[in-house]
Amino acid sequence: MERIWTDHLTVRHHECGPDAKLKLNSLFDYLQDAAAGHADHLGVGIQFLAEHRMLWVLSRVKLRIARMPAIGERICVTTYPSGPEKIFATRQYAVCDEKGELIIYGTSFWLLLDGAKFRPLKPLQHLGNALPANGDQIRYFSGLDKLEGNPAVSELREYTVSHSMIDVNRHLNNAYYAFFTNDALGMMSGAFRSVSEIQVNFNHSGALGDRIVCRGSLSSGCFYVDGRSPDGSVTFFQASGAVNDL
Amino acid sequence: MERIWTDHLTVRHHECGPDAKLKLNSLFDYLQDAAAGHADHLGVGIQFLAEHRMLWVLSRVKLRIARMPAIGERICVTTYPSGPEKIFATRQYAVCDEKGELIIYGTSFWLLLDGAKFRPLKPLQHLGNALPANGDQIRYFSGLDKLEGNPAVSELREYTVSHSMIDVNRHLNNAYYAFFTNDALGMMSGAFRSVSEIQVNFNHSGALGDRIVCRGSLSSGCFYVDGRSPDGSVTFFQASGAVNDL
Numbered sequence: 001m002e003r004i005w006t007d008h009l010t011v012r013h014h015e016c017g018p019d020a021k022l023k024l025n026s027l028f029d030y031l032q033d034a035a036a037g038h039a040d041h042l043g044v045g046i047q048f049l050a051e052h053r054m055l056w057v058l059s060r061v062k063l064r065i066a067r068m069p070a071i072g073e074r075i076c077v078t079t080y081p082s083g084p085e086k087i088f089a090t091r092q093y094a095v096c097d098e099k100g101e102l103i104i105y106g107t108s109f110w111l112l113l114d115g116a117k118f119r120p121l122k123p124l125q126h127l128g129n130a131l132p133a134n135g136d137q138i139r140y141f142s143g144l145d146k147l148e149g150n151p152a153v154s155e156l157r158e159y160t161v162s163h164s165m166i167d168v169n170r171h172l173n174n175a176y177y178a179f180f181t182n183d184a185l186g187m188m189s190g191a192f193r194s195v196s197e198i199q200v201n202f203n204h205s206g207a208l209g210d211r212i213v214c215r216g217s218l219s220s221g222c223f224y225v226d227g228r229s230p231d232g233s234v235t236f237f238q239a240s241g242a243v244n245d246l
Numbered sequence: 247m248e249r250i251w252t253d254h255l256t257v258r259h260h261e262c263g264p265d266a267k268l269k270l271n272s273l274f275d276y277l278q279d280a281a282a283g284h285a286d287h288l289g290v291g292i293q294f295l296a297e298h299r300m301l302w303v304l305s306r307v308k309l310r311i312a313r314m315p316a317i318g319e320r321i322c323v324t325t326y327p328s329g330p331e332k333i334f335a336t337r338q339y340a341v342c343d344e345k346g347e348l349i350i351y352g353t354s355f356w357l358l359l360d361g362a363k364f365r366p367l368k369p370l371q372h373l374g375n376a377l378p379a380n381g382d383q384i385r386y387f388s389g390l391d392k393l394e395g396n397p398a399v400s401e402l403r404e405y406t407v408s409h410s411m412i413d414v415n416r417h418l419n420n421a422y423y424a425f426f427t428n429d430a431l432g433m434m435s436g437a438f439r440s441v442s443e444i445q446v447n448f449n450h451s452g453a454l455g456d457r458i459v460c461r462g463s464l465s466s467g468c469f470y471v472d473g474r475s476p477d478g479s480v481t482f483f484q485a486s487g488a489v490n491d492l
Contacts, residue, residue, distance in 0.1 A: 012275070012279045013278065013279045013282045013283070013413070013414060014275040014278060014279055014413065014419055014421060016413070016414050017409075017410075017412060017413070017414070018412055018413070018414060018415075018416045020414050023410060024410070025410055029258070029260040032259065032260060033258045033259045033260055036259045037259070040318075071414065072286075157406070157408070160403070162403070162429040162432070163263075163428055163429050163431075163432030163433070163438055164263075164269060164270075164271055164425040164426075164428045164429050164432075166263060166264055166438070167259070167260065167262070167263070167264070168259060168262050168263070168264060168266050168317065169264075170264045173260055175260060179410040180410075182409055182410045183408040183409050183410050185409075186408070186409030186410075187409070192409060192412070
């Protein structure tokens with residue numbers, strides 16, 4: 001069993017925006033694919049958990065992005081579990097370029113849920129020692145908290161979760177929250193923007209037909225974006241961070 | 247120079263839908279990435295053409311899909327230029343599984359345009375013999391014609407081209423037309439559907455902010471979908487084909 005997982009990838013045309021660099025949602029896809037691949041490898045992937053009526057839910061991610069890789073660039077996406085924090089199982093990410101330089105890194109917080117009651121379970125108790133603790137490895141961020149709402153947000157765009165957005169878990173692919181955030185940054189600044197740091201909190205999964213109203217604010221290079229149901233009763237996600245200068 | 251181009255890919259989690267099979271738009275991304283990679287390799291890629299004020303425009307694609315590959319499956323995407331047909335340059339595609347079995351194949355028609363006047367140019371005249379004719383290789387489909395409109399279409403959904411949908415050519419990534427078509431099939435049938443055959447005609451590229459109203463019909467397993475501007479004056483794309491039984 002590999003306690004540290006590495007995907008070797010080449011950045012493809014369709015994954016890039018007009019600057020020929022990896023798009024934010026494609027980065028989120030890379031990270032989730034690596035996490036899913038590793039969980040499968042460790043025997044605690046989607047299929048195993050479904051059979052045992054449990055599921056992994058991504059709760060929070062925080063990333064620092066020194067630079068996005070470009071079309072054709074060969075990169076390594078490394079990920080490893082890094083022990084519990086509060087009720088979460090944590091997992092680290094590192095993206096290195098061909099020279100071995102660390103260009104993106106971050107931390108994710110996951111919940112292991114009871115598939116019937118949707119209550120959080122303690123991963124160590126229910127998965128035994130399937131998840132290596134990797135105590136000797138770097139932990140990039142800790143204490144990924146709830147994000148404060150921002151009263152200054154403007155309403156930007158409404159999305160409807162469509163068939164093509166639904167993933168193997170039968171929910172909106174989480175990377176769409178990065179997609180919506182990138183759209184919001186574009187709309188608020190009137191330009192294609194890239195981010196240097198971002199935290200996304202995944203508060204509620206999107207189902208087919210759900211309508212998600214995105215709102216945001218951008219001030220002094222810092223942004224806050226969220227997506228809620230039209231009546232405001234459900235917050236699907238919140239994102240905050242910093243954009244690069246143009 | 248490789249006259250036939252092959253990408254070796256492993257189908258990733260985020261590229262699949264709830265049936266754990268490759269999504270239609272992800273297939274279109276695979277094919278376009280392969281074509282773009284081959285064009286780059288042959289010295290007639292985006293960058294070369296931009297410097298010479300020309301551009302490749304994908305006009306028509308027809309595919310037959312015996313089966314979509316599943317998560318984790320290793321596949322080969324093969325593509326090659328296959329000579330001119332009318333004003334088009336043609337390019338063939340074949341997707342094989344690990345056993346070498348041909349699971350998807352098809353043909354695409356491209357236009358080489360004058361970047362200033364947007365007039366079609368003759369590829370042979372302007373690109374010399376950069377494009378191998380591959381006369382010894384299979385041509386899957388010929389005569390990809392204009393698609394007849396269908397008077398029986400129902401209006402389904404309007405999309406707005408957003409920042410995250412824009413590709414390296416600064417246009418709506420063409421694969422979104424497959425994405426919209428798949429959405430239309432889901433809406434018309436009330437289920438996730440897969441297609442056995444599809445032709446997409448790319449009539450007009452989408453720009454940031456464009457609104458695209460999708461309409462469609464589905465009858466006896468055959469579908470027609472198109473996307474037009476709200477006033478109906480511009481048809482962005484048309485798609486027709488057949489769906490698999492549930």
